[in-house]
Amino acid sequence: MSKSVATDGLDLPWARRLAGHSDPSRRFRGVGPIVAIALVGGIWSLVAYLQIWSEIILPTPDRVWSALVESVTSEGGRRGLSGHYLWEHVGASLWRIIRGVFWAAAFGAPLGLGLGLFRTFQAVAEPIVGFLRSLPPLGYFSLLIIWFGIDDTSKVWLLFIAAFPPIAIGVAAGVASIQPERVKAALTLGATRRDLVRHTILPSTLPDLLTGLRVAIGFAWTTIVAAETSNGIPGIGGLAWATKKELRSDVAILCVIVIGVVAVLMDLVIRLIERRLLPWRRRS
Amino acid sequence: MTVTPQQAETAPSPGAEGETVRGLRLRGVSHVYRGGVRDVVSLDPLDLDVVAGEFLVIVGPSGCGKSTLLEILAGLIRPTSGDVFIDDRRVVGPSRDRAVVFQQSTSLYPWLTVRRNVELGLRVRNLPRSERRSRADAELARVGLSEFADQWPHELSGGMQQRCQIARALAVDPPILLLDEPFGALDALTRENLQHSLREIWRETRRTVVMVTHSVEEAVLLGTRVLVMSHRPGRVVDDLRFGFVTLNSTVAEIRSRPDFVETCRTLRSQLLGL
Numbered sequence A: 001m002s003k004s005v006a007t008d009g010l011d012l013p014w015a016r017r018l019a020g021h022s023d024p025s026r027r028f029r030g031v032g033p034i035v036a037i038a039l040v041g042g043i044w045s046l047v048a049y050l051q052i053w054s055e056i057i058l059p060t061p062d063r064v065w066s067a068l069v070e071s072v073t074s075e076g077g078r079r080g081l082s083g084h085y086l087w088e089h090v091g092a093s094l095w096r097i098i099r100g101v102f103w104a105a106a107f108g109a110p111l112g113l114g115l116g117l118f119r120t121f122q123a124v125a126e127p128i129v130g131f132l133r134s135l136p137p138l139g140y141f142s143l144l145i146i147w148f149g150i151d152d153t154s155k156v157w158l159l160f161i162a163a164f165p166p167i168a169i170g171v172a173a174g175v176a177s178i179q180p181e182r183v184k185a186a187l188t189l190g191a192t193r194r195d196l197v198r199h200t201i202l203p204s205t206l207p208d209l210l211t212g213l214r215v216a217i218g219f220a221w222t223t224i225v226a227a228e229t230s231n232g233i234p235g236i237g238g239l240a241w242a243t244k245k246e247l248r249s250d251v252a253i254l255c256v257i258v259i260g261v262v263a264v265l266m267d268l269v270i271r272l273i274e275r276r277l278l279p280w281r282r283r284s
Numbered sequence B: 001m002t003v004t005p006q007q008a009e010t011a012p013s014p015g016a017e018g019e020t021v022r023g024l025r026l027r028g029v030s031h032v033y034r035g036g037v038r039d040v041v042s043l044d045p046l047d048l049d050v051v052a053g054e055f056l057v058i059v060g061p062s063g064c065g066k067s068t069l070l071e072i073l074a075g076l077i078r079p080t081s082g083d084v085f086i087d088d089r090r091v092v093g094p095s096r097d098r099a100v101v102f103q104q105s106t107s108l109y110p111w112l113t114v115r116r117n118v119e120l121g122l123r124v125r126n127l128p129r130s131e132r133r134s135r136a137d138a139e140l141a142r143v144g145l146s147e148f149a150d151q152w153p154h155e156l157s158g159g160m161q162q163r164c165q166i167a168r169a170l171a172v173d174p175p176i177l178l179l180d181e182p183f184g185a186l187d188a189l190t191r192e193n194l195q196h197s198l199r200e201i202w203r204e205t206r207r208t209v210v211m212v213t214h215s216v217e218e219a220v221l222l223g224t225r226v227l228v229m230s231h232r233p234g235r236v237v238d239d240l241r242f243g244f245v246t247l248n249s250t251v252a253e254i255r256s257r258p259d260f261v262e263t264c265r266t267l268r269s270q271l272l273g274l
């Protein structure tokens, strides 16, 4: 009698998936975040209600909930938290982001095209862009404050400088990776230099621009929250920073959650815009 | 018909509507790739006359300079020495009187639907939308892609992508059509299908075609004339005339003719002996 021989290689779901089989566990993807939230929330509640540490170290979920309520209401002389409602804090931060990233895109996209198209320009400008990108933004924030004051202008400058390198470098890489056949086809169909930019280069690099924008917004968000530690009220980063004086750990946790949720939402919005602008990328 | 050089060194051919071209002439055209570790001589000096209406096929071993030659004809590469003329005009760059079909369908624009891809050459000429559309639809019908006009290129099979490229090239009504191994990446059956279509298109329009292939069968089946090139640096070692493409029989019938089979055998052994 012959015994059939097989390895156990395909017995595990991950092995089947890596071997290119369709993966039935994809079904659970949608509920993953819900399970994750429930899990983290559950452990937090458990530890907090057991009162292993004091309220100040680890507030309970309902303390944080009260902080949320406090942040959107006023009572007596109090108006929201640190004098502003939660949406004013978030709105102020977002407004800084929007201005900084707008200028970053307006400057970074043409710069990226220039880097991608002109070799001599690239030789000089790329080291500068690369240097700026490698700097932690808070490293040059003091200088910006000295130049532009402590108000919003210096923060928008900070965001601009933090956000334009990923956009410029993304667009430049996009230009460099345009398939030569695309350009050749346009040329032999009679495209002029202008046609080439308009019909071939710009649409070819649009996906890279959007990817660069997404990276830039993510980076700008982490930067602004840190930058608001100086004169950042209203601002969600400023609010988070202010909690340390009064030991408001409930507000600190509230800020962490809000900062995270806003980051996820911004990413979602960019992805929706990508889907709109790049319909051919949609695959069933 | 011979063409005499009268006004050499004029501006790039404008490719006016309905323009007829009498022929293509190459005089002392050679090419060297520079800038690498060492210079690569890809083409030895070449003289060639292509008469209008000819279906010229270039065969030769891989790396012998076929693509280089075709891109020189397209105006995408400048010859290191020598000149290309279309009638009396010297070629100084690409123009839509010489549309190209590439082997890679990466030349299609992924963000444009099939129809809008075919319209590309008409858009850069600023033709009105309705005219673009009717001409694109006519070419799509010719290559059998009407049903797929609103799909994205990546939704098409490899063979259909090449049909789309052909339609896009034909839409600008080029007097000369250049193809670089257009069916090289396709499976055998799809390839035969497209050979049939290209044959029909040529028989209908009698356009001047220059096609590069490494398939001996394809060359004999489609070419009125076949150039055999040597190993790099490419030289033309034989210049043959065939009439199979003008026969009034189907591609399948031609393939099974003894003289077709014999011709292919001879040409193949010639190529293997290079």
Ligand SMILES: Nc1ncnc2c1ncn2[C@@H]1O[C@H](COP(=O)(O)OP(=O)(O)O)[C@@H](O)[C@H]1O
Pocket (backbone or CB within 6 Å): B033, B034, B036, B040, B041, B042, B060, B061, B062, B063, B064, B065, B066, B067, B068, B069, B232
């Ligand atoms: N960009 C390049 N730089 C240097 N050598 C090249 C380049 N492109 C092609 N070659 C060389 O030139 C020769 C001819 O290339 P090509 O025209 O593509 O040949 P074919 O199309 O007949 O296969 C080949 O030997 C190839 O290696």
Ligand SMILES: [Mg+2]
Pocket (backbone or CB within 6 Å): B066, B067, B068, B180, B181
């Ligand atoms: Mg080739």
